[in-house]
Amino acid sequence: MSDYDLIIIGSGPGGYVAAIRAAQLGMKVACVEGRETLGGTCLNVGCIPSKALLHASHMLHEAEHNFAEMGLKGKSPSVDWPQMLKYKQSTVDTNTKGIEFLFKKNKVDWIKGWATIPEAGKVKVGDDIHSAKNIIIATGSEPAPLNGVEIDEKVVVTSTGALALGKVPKKMVVIGAGVIGLELGSVYSRLGTEVTVVEFLDHVTPGMDAEVSRQLQKMLTKQGLNFVMGAAVQKTEASKSKAKVTYKLRKDDSEHVLDADVVLLSTGRRPYVDGLGLDALNVAMTERGQIAVNDKWETSVKGIYAIGDVIEGPMLAHKAEDEGMAAAESIAGQHGHVNYSLIPGVIYTHPEVANVGETEETLKAAGRAYKVGKFSFMGNARAKANFAGDGFVKLLADKDTDRILGCHIIGPAAGELIHEICVAMEFGASAQDLAMTCHAHPTFSEAVREAALACGDGAIHM
Numbered sequence: 001m002s003d004y005d006l007i008i009i010g011s012g013p014g015g016y017v018a019a020i021r022a023a024q025l026g027m028k029v030a031c032v033e034g035r036e037t038l039g040g041t042c043l044n045v046g047c048i049p050s051k052a053l054l055h056a057s058h059m060l061h062e063a064e065h066n067f068a069e070m071g072l073k074g075k076s077p078s079v080d081w082p083q084m085l086k087y088k089q090s091t092v093d094t095n096t097k098g099i100e101f102l103f104k105k106n107k108v109d110w111i112k113g114w115a116t117i118p119e120a121g122k123v124k125v126g127d128d129i130h131s132a133k134n135i136i137i138a139t140g141s142e143p144a145p146l147n148g149v150e151i152d153e154k155v156v157v158t159s160t161g162a163l164a165l166g167k168v169p170k171k172m173v174v175i176g177a178g179v180i181g182l183e184l185g186s187v188y189s190r191l192g193t194e195v196t197v198v199e200f201l202d203h204v205t206p207g208m209d210a211e212v213s214r215q216l217q218k219m220l221t222k223q224g225l226n227f228v229m230g231a232a233v234q235k236t237e238a239s240k241s242k243a244k245v246t247y248k249l250r251k252d253d254s255e256h257v258l259d260a261d262v263v264l265l266s267t268g269r270r271p272y273v274d275g276l277g278l279d280a281l282n283v284a285m286t287e288r289g290q291i292a293v294n295d296k297w298e299t300s301v302k303g304i305y306a307i308g309d310v311i312e313g314p315m316l317a318h319k320a321e322d323e324g325m326a327a328a329e330s331i332a333g334q335h336g337h338v339n340y341s342l343i344p345g346v347i348y349t350h351p352e353v354a355n356v357g358e359t360e361e362t363l364k365a366a367g368r369a370y371k372v373g374k375f376s377f378m379g380n381a382r383a384k385a386n387f388a389g390d391g392f393v394k395l396l397a398d399k400d401t402d403r404i405l406g407c408h409i410i411g412p413a414a415g416e417l418i419h420e421i422c423v424a425m426e427f428g429a430s431a432q433d434l435a436m437t438c439h440a441h442p443t444f445s446e447a448v449r450e451a452a453l454a455c456g457d458g459a460i461h462m
């Protein structure tokens, strides 16, 4: 008899959600976690601490830039960095403890330590071997290295080091204008650091709607971030407290050097499978080093499943969570389902950026006829009152059927507004369905409705 119906390796958003759902479905479940606390990258060194620092630094930005105009006079607050880090850590702690509570509530055993899979149906942690009918690998990802860049997590850091710097640096070079680079670059820029972002491509945040990407770069530049585009970083050289970053401009191959107190490497993440023993088990991998799975999240070895950052798809917490639920349901004999075409993406800069579904670029490439309904937040009363008029909602709908195909928002609360579109698309709604739905006034959501109106006879406030 097995010790468990299911053992999950890794307690990030994929693993802990799978554990809770499996327990709810009546399975005897354990989750192995090597870290001191539950919650994975997301809760410990990812989504949660970064959002705490984004929130705190945004408050400072508001105080410095908008308070006086609203009649809130007085000295702007100064930065107490150790206290800000304490606030960040307490946010992390409440959330990781929350998962511990949920494990107890759902009778999920937390096995502490690093797991290996000696054979299907067995999980080894330290000297103990536990048996399980099924195993889910949810071991997440780690920062991808870059040739010539040596990480010390003090001067040359990944996001993990950047979330726990000893002090606010005077000068920071960020390598890569992706999600991590722009979010953490924004944090330090707001705290007074001179931030320069060096990006290989000619635009920020690859894969995003090109118009939104241009607008985001423009707005971040206005906020004080510097961008060097079309530049390939060659190497970093670090001393105890300083670093030099050498890059070549792609257009003319000229070499340039930037000085920094801290360099943040944010050029992507890669699946983390170290120490699991997958080679010996003959678990099939993709060309990109991800664990290959079928439509039930089962690997090439029967009874071993994989979810989250360690498999194909966007490296996002909510994608991992959805897979966690669905894989547990599949193992329980139910029909676990993830709609991969409707996974929203959000960048928590100011303003926020959010997207779901097709972009104009993907639609053009597919030769699909579409129409665009665009509405600027300048026409939205609530946004204007909140100094948040820069930005827009862009809705894409099928030219013939009017069915919504995608949405791209840059503006206030974009990360919340996008879910109205996700629900609409999940139900196969048309732009007209959205346009005919009453939206409360004055809300940012009215801009979404206006974009839907713009797909038809026209927006009212534009």
Ligand code: FAD
Pocket (backbone or CB within 6 Å): 009, 010, 011, 012, 013, 014, 015, 032, 033, 034, 035, 039, 040, 041, 042, 043, 045, 046, 047, 048, 050, 113, 114, 115, 116, 138, 139, 140, 141, 159, 160, 180, 272, 274, 275, 276, 307, 308, 309, 310, 315, 316, 317, 318, 319, 320, 348
């Ligand atoms: P992880 O969260 O990486 O968890 C894997 C866990 O497995 C880890 O705790 C690890 O210790 C454990 N583990 C690994 N190997 C073993 C082993 N052999 N034995 C035992 N335990 C093991 N995504 C968003 O959607 N929104 C955001 O705002 C966001 N912000 C981010 C900010 C930063 C700075 C970073 C780095 C990432 C961010 N992400 C965000 C991405 C998000 O964190 C990941 O997509 C998500 O954590 C993936 O979840 P997961 O369960 O697959 O793996």
Ligand code: NAI
Pocket (backbone or CB within 6 Å): 146, 175, 176, 177, 178, 179, 180, 181, 183, 198, 199, 200, 201, 204, 205, 206, 231, 232, 233, 265, 266, 267, 268, 269, 314, 315, 316, 345, 346, 347, 348
């Ligand atoms: P990313 O893939 O988002 O961006 C990497 C950037 O680095 C790209 O713009 C790329 O062109 C650039 N780049 C690559 N090589 C380069 C080089 N040699 N020199 C200069 N630029 C180079 O990766 P990032 O920001 O590290 O994030 C990793 C993952 O974490 C993402 O996949 C994302 O999904 C997840 N994440 C999600 C967040 C969110 O949902 N808000 C927040 C933070 C991370």
